[in-house]
Amino acid sequence: MISRTVLLLRIAFRNLMVSPINLLIGALILFGTLVFVLLGGLLDSLSRSMERSVVGSLAGHIQIYSAASKDDLALYGQFGNDSDLKAITEFPKIQEAISKIDGVQMVVPMGVSGALITSGNIIDLTLERLRDLVRARAGQGGREELTSLSKEELDAQIHAEILHLRQIIKVLRGDADRAMADMLSARAVDPHNLEALHRVEKDEFWDGFEADPLGTLEFLENRIAPIVTDTTLIFLRYVGTDLDKFQHSFDRMKVMKGQAVPAGQRGMLISDLIHEEQMKLKTARRLDKIKDALANGRVIATDDELKRFVKENRSQTRDIVLQLDALKTAEMVKALQDALGSKETELDHLLSALLDTTDENFQKRYDLFYALVTPRVRLYRVNVGDVLTIKAFTRSGYVRNVNVKVYGTFAFSGLEKSMLAGSTSLMDLMSFRDLYGYLTADKAEELKEIQKDTGAKTVSRENAEAELFGEGAEVVAEATPGIIDPDTAITSTGRRLREDDLIKRVYSQKELDDGVMLNAAVMLKDARQIDRVIKEIQRVSDEQNLGLKAVSWQKASGLLGQIINVFRVLLFVAVAIIFFIAMIIINNAMMMATIQRTQVIGTMRAIGAQRGLILAMVLIESVVLGVLFGGIGMLTGSGVLGAMAMKGIAAPNDVMYFFFSGPRLIPTVTTGPLVIALVIILFVTVASTFIPAWMATRISPLRAMQADE
Amino acid sequence: MSNGIVTIQDVEKEYSLGATVVKALRGVSLTVEKGEFISIAGPSGSGKTTLLNLIGCVDTATRGDVVVAGKNTAQLSERQLTDLRLNTIGFIFQSFNLVSVLSVYQNVEFPLLLQDKLSSGERKKRVESLLEQVGLNTHMKHRPNELSGGQRQRVAIARALVTDPLIVLADEPTANLDSQTGQAILDLMKSLNQQKGTTFIFSTHDHKVMRYANAVVRLADGKILGRESPELAVAHAVGMDAPAAPVQAAS
Ligand SMILES: Nc1ncnc2c1ncn2[C@@H]1O[C@H](COP(=O)(O)OP(=O)(O)OP(=O)(O)O)[C@@H](O)[C@H]1O
Ligand SMILES: [Mg+2]
Numbered sequence: 031m032i033s034r035t036v037l038l039l040r041i042a043f044r045n046l047m048v049s050p051i052n053l054l055i056g057a058l059i060l061f062g063t064l065v066f067v068l069l070g071g072l073l074d075s076l077s078r079s080m081e082r083s084v085v086g087s088l089a090g091h092i093q094i095y096s097a098a099s100k101d102d103l104a105l106y107g108q109f110g111n112d113s114d115l116k117a118i119t120e121f122p123k124i125q126e127a128i129s130k131i132d133g134v135q136m137v138v139p140m141g142v143s144g145a146l147i148t149s150g151n152i153i154d155l156t157l158e159r160l161r162d163l164v165r166a167r168a169g170q171g172g173r174e175e176l177t178s179l180s181k182e183e184l185d186a187q188i189h190a191e192i193l194h195l196r197q198i199i200k201v202l203r204g205d206a207d208r209a210m211a212d213m214l215s216a217r218a219v220d221p222h223n224l225e226a227l228h229r230v231e232k233d234e235f236w237d238g239f240e241a242d243p244l245g246t247l248e249f250l251e252n253r254i255a256p257i258v259t260d261t262t263l264i265f266l267r268y269v270g271t272d273l274d275k276f277q278h279s280f281d282r283m284k285v286m287k288g289q290a291v292p293a294g295q296r297g298m299l300i301s302d303l304i305h306e307e308q309m310k311l312k313t314a315r316r317l318d319k320i321k322d323a324l325a326n327g328r329v330i331a332t333d334d335e336l337k338r339f340v341k342e343n344r345s346q347t348r349d350i351v352l353q354l355d356a357l358k359t360a361e362m363v364k365a366l367q368d369a370l371g372s373k374e375t376e377l378d379h380l381l382s383a384l385l386d387t388t389d390e391n392f393q394k395r396y397d398l399f400y401a402l403v404t405p406r407v408r409l410y411r412v413n414v415g416d417v418l419t420i421k422a423f424t425r426s427g428y429v430r431n432v433n434v435k436v437y438g439t440f441a442f443s444g445l446e447k448s449m450l451a452g453s454t455s456l457m458d459l460m461s462f463r464d465l466y467g468y469l470t471a472d473k474a475e476e477l478k479e480i481q482k483d484t485g486a487k488t489v490s491r492e493n494a495e496a497e498l499f500g501e502g503a504e505v506v507a508e509a510t511p512g513i514i515d516p517d518t519a520i521t522s523t524g525r526r527l528r529e530d531d532l533i534k535r536v537y538s539q540k541e542l543d544d545g546v547m548l549n550a551a552v553m554l555k556d557a558r559q560i561d562r563v564i565k566e567i568q569r570v571s572d573e574q575n576l577g578l579k580a581v582s583w584q585k586a587s588g589l590l591g592q593i594i595n596v597f598r599v600l601l602f603v604a605v606a607i608i609f610f611i612a613m614i615i616i617n618n619a620m621m622m623a624t625i626q627r628t629q630v631i632g633t634m635r636a637i638g639a640q641r642g643l644i645l646a647m648v649l650i651e652s653v654v655l656g657v658l659f660g661g662i663g664m665l666t667g668s669g670v671l672g673a674m675a676m677k678g679i680a681a682p683n684d685v686m687y688f689f690f691s692g693p694r695l696i697p698t699v700t701t702g703p704l705v706i707a708l709v710i711i712l713f714v715t716v717a718s719t720f721i722p723a724w725m726a727t728r729i730s731p732l733r734a735m736q737a738d739e
Numbered sequence: 740m741s742n743g744i745v746t747i748q749d750v751e752k753e754y755s756l757g758a759t760v761v762k763a764l765r766g767v768s769l770t771v772e773k774g775e776f777i778s779i780a781g782p783s784g785s786g787k788t789t790l791l792n793l794i795g796c797v798d799t800a801t802r803g804d805v806v807v808a809g810k811n812t813a814q815l816s817e818r819q820l821t822d823l824r825l826n827t828i829g830f831i832f833q834s835f836n837l838v839s840v841l842s843v844y845q846n847v848e849f850p851l852l853l854q855d856k857l858s859s860g861e862r863k864k865r866v867e868s869l870l871e872q873v874g875l876n877t878h879m880k881h882r883p884n885e886l887s888g889g890q891r892q893r894v895a896i897a898r899a900l901v902t903d904p905l906i907v908l909a910d911e912p913t914a915n916l917d918s919q920t921g922q923a924i925l926d927l928m929k930s931l932n933q934q935k936g937t938t939f940i941f942s943t944h945d946h947k948v949m950r951y952a953n954a955v956v957r958l959a960d961g962k963i964l965g966r967e968s969p970e971l972a973v974a975h976a977v978g979m980d981a982p983a984a985p986v987q988a989a990s
Pocket of ligand 2: 787910
């Protein structure tokens, strides 16, 4: 038996040498296997690293959400929208049930949403500061750092802010004059605005400030602030979550600036990437990007993008100029004159000269910018410690403002540059719920009680607006969400006090758990248990009527999670085509070979070989061909993968950071694709040779007697 | 007629070619005794190969009985026929029919591997002794295409005899060889016949070849004309075949 197998293998090997078409078939099989093993291995590695990214950044291993939701959960959004999920209100019960399932480590409640935040334009900000100062001076309260100042100090600061305002007005006036000088754009200048600018430019206007500071401020707010159109709306995607649990479960998360939100408190951590990309002074951001690009070997002289950055930096100096009052302007002019050895007196020209960066002077200018310019301006629109006013549409259709303190910024290690992982900021659950505006049954009851006590009116959804803006409307605000907009209802001072209070308040775990959420991440002890735990969750949910749907991280990441599968399908199609062609050629070649070997096969039959032996002989021949060349393909593929693993594949762009789960993808050689490749090869060779092999068994021993044709 | 090693009784063989039926053998009866060195002679188309095919169990008769080594071939399955061929019959072909990708040694070993009865050591001894008998023990590693026609036919003879069969069938074994080489091959066959007592049945239309036989069965048009001594057969054959070359004596 063994010696007979050896004989057949020997015949197979030697026959392979004879026919040159086998080289072609071999090459095809080799190529197909190489592609399969190499790309399959890469996709597997990609899928694993993406799993690390998705699981480690937002999704956890499994996501649960209400089965009654309108949409499927898509954590990274689907077609640019967040999915419409039905709120879950029984989290404690759900948590208890799921935590009992074997292999579950933690359940982290979540809710993904988005809101616009406005970082007011420069004149708004200056006016607000001035208003605070005036109020503090009048003894009307305000932030501690202001109320603790002496009257003289407050006077000095007010004076400085006034100078700043007048500086801004001068710049605006300059803009308007330039526009008027140009016939085409002159029409665009509103004469109404022009008149206002003329008025506030005069000393007489400011002489009246002390007599009626608030009236003056109101005029500026109403007439001048709207002229400055550079208000920036920033869209902030955030996930409301139990921040402590989140930090423990997603251990790749690290605080980049500032600090973590104190346990149980309200607050948010902004994605560091968003903070850098969208909240940083544009000029500084562009300088950072140029610096990065130069470090990566790009050169300004030949790089269109970098050239554009330089050009934008030189022309867009207004952002900086507007931020400076007269004093600071003079300081900076002096400093820049010294640094650049220039006699130029206009700040914007000096800045433009400073930012005229080339490959030669870049590092020096960069350092100068950060030494001379940034300390005198707001580098970020939002700073650690700021309280952000977040506007969001509640579920009940109202715009709600919720103030949330920014404690810091965060990133996921390895994914610092990935927009996909870094587009979402973190918010505490309480603030999230306020913004989400969902009223649980008992909260609604509670709210009714309070309203009854204070004799406040209940505001129905239909006439809410009229009520709220109507004369003397008196409505109760509640920290937990209601359909009432508390911002509009409460006086500013009261509001401020209440908000300070809210920011400092520490919530108990029960308070955190007891409320609405949209989805939850289930962290497992072992990632390989995903399928089993999903089944368990479904079973528990059915048993206890929890109405949950559990999906793997892959499904939860929406289209993103399907990308790898799409590539995998493409690879399979490509490999299938290669192997299909191989099958056709093998089939033809073996058919030809069988016909050519009619006499030999007839002879073997005549001298006593059974049909089975002939069948085995032909099959073994193509199996040997397949395994031989497929084996070379597998070895080469694994070899290339291994070689790639030594250095890793550098992520070509920021998007790939997410898929690579870091700056480099380290592919691993696993047996999975090899085994599949072997099975495919065996199938392909046997299936394609079956007909010729069967034909061979039908060759009559009589053919041995007949002379060769 | 005694029970020979091959007994053929009233055998007819018909081939159908579309609508027409070709009668290749028309009532043939023949007995071959053990140890005979017998020639089947006749002109082209007379049915020599057809007869050998029936004896060799690669084909079955349309009518009549073919009994080989005590077995009626008409009653055997395809599988059993194959086994019968493997264990009782050796074949020598006109065009040698060696497996070109196997060495001389491996070609001779082939039937032993099919039988799978002997250990590899015994096989080696057997193959080497046969190659020595055909004078090719120095060429064991050669491939068939590195050998002359005569050498190839010697390999084929060794392959036919390696299983120690009862009967060796050879269909015009010398037709592809020049006359000298052909004679050497016949000498070899004859000596093996004498040494081992193996029955040889070979076909030819060459009267030089007939001379080697103990007896010649003369076929014409699918019928046996008679079983004669070689001398008589040659004399008969001269009349029907191409002009005969001067008769050379057997060795
Ligand atoms: N497979 C076949 N199909 C149809 N007719 C056949 C077949 N084999 C042989 N014949 C016919 O049977 C007859 C006998 O043929 P056979 O091959 O036995 O003759 P032969 O004596 O061996 O001739 P040659 O000396 O030419 O080899 C011939 O008429 C031949 O045409
Ligand atoms: Mg013939």
